Amino acid sequence: MGLFAVFGAALSGLKSMTVGLKVTGTNFFKPQETVHYPRQEVDTLSTFRGHIELVCTDENKLAPRCVGCGLCAELCPSNCIRVDTREPSPAACDTARHPVPTPLIAVPKFRTTPPDLAPVAREVTGYHLTYHTCSLCGLCVQNCPAGAIRFSSNVYFAGMSRGAFEIDLIARLRVQADKRGREQ
């Protein structure tokens, strides 16, 4: 490298240092990106993956869309979902079949789509989530044939014992419906 090239490289290096100072200088005067948590809270929770929760049907805010097939519990790699069901009465069988709604999160193309019609709905008596083993992989949300599961936006979820993370989702659905009803 000739002398001029060496000095040229040094000068361009110096120039890049002033560019660096300009970057930090302009960022210094820009508004902050963080919030003061206890006093302020963020409002961009749409993409947040909290623990899963049940989605209610359009007609009844108290009833989950869940058809009790147990696919979520079977797929769950952490084995943290338990669905308690009862066989439906024969009369209910005809009315229980309805078109499959689209899943609530993006489903990869290679995944086979669920059947066109939902299986005959069983009566769901309990839906338990053991959240402390959940890895939030989202397989249950992706594969639910009834579109009955979604991620909650429960960011500020904390507890003092293991028991606090064993959630009865049906009870939670009722509490939410109750709260929404009172707000309206």
Place this chain on the structure above:
Amino acid sequence: MTLESIPDELIRLAVALVALMAFIAANGIMLLYVERKVAGHVQRRPGPFEVGPHGLFQALADAGKLVGKQLSTPAGADPLLFWIAPLMAFMPVPLMFIAVPFGQNLWGLETNLGIVLILSFAGFNVLALCLAGWASNNKWSLLGAARAVAQAVAYEIPLLLSVLAVALMTGSLDLRVIVAHQGGWPWQWNVAVQPLAFFIYFVCSVAETNRAPFDLPEAESELTAGVHTEYSGMGNGIIFLAEYANMLVVSCVATVLFLGGFNGPILPGPWWFLAKMYLLVTLIIFMRWTYPRVRFDQLLNLSWRWLTPLALANLLLTAFFAKLWGGA
């Protein structure tokens, strides 16, 4: 013994030392706050916010915490050297300030060797870091000390050469004469005549005070905290205070040598002096949050292959023109 029998110079010196100690301590606390606020805002976050309005008392709370902590000496350390080192890092700092002219007639000691006094006492810092690293009986500390010494030796030479260029131009080592030699406006400052010397001085002073991007003796990602790994409580606090005070010293000297000292229009001198000094300090703080730490070979290459030859060439040119125009 009456009050009149005490020499005036002694009283002036005592008052100056007490005032400078207060100045250093107040600045240490304030600069800690400024540093953390700048770091926060550069990274688009608020920085300290909880203690006092806008976190104003955070640094005070930190200082209180440091004072309250237990001082522990690591096993196998040399206790005498280990505890002398922080004191040795801090004690020369007020002495460096006494020769600095903050304004017309506002200095602690009348000496015609101001620069020499400051530069010689500045050498204590590296000795203190060396002792601290050696006495800690810790590998990180020792590595930090080795780095501190190599770095200080490498950067002291171009620093002295660039200061010498100004001294040659002015024909004096007296800081007050150097200030008087400059005017109030930027084109009358030494930096207008000696931009290269100012640049070299500034880079070297950042390296001498072990500030980022030359903070290799500390290098928290490699050496935990380098020389102050083993220091707890106020041992650590004093070394930190000395670091901030050294940052102030180099900014003061740069202001005096290159930026016209306390000269300035309209406002009284000390305000101009403080404004220029804090401008340099802010620049040093900004640099810490802008540049990544250099590698050790890059650090030494920069000094020996760039700054030293450039400073020598600058000194030669200065000497030539000084002789030609009878500058000194």
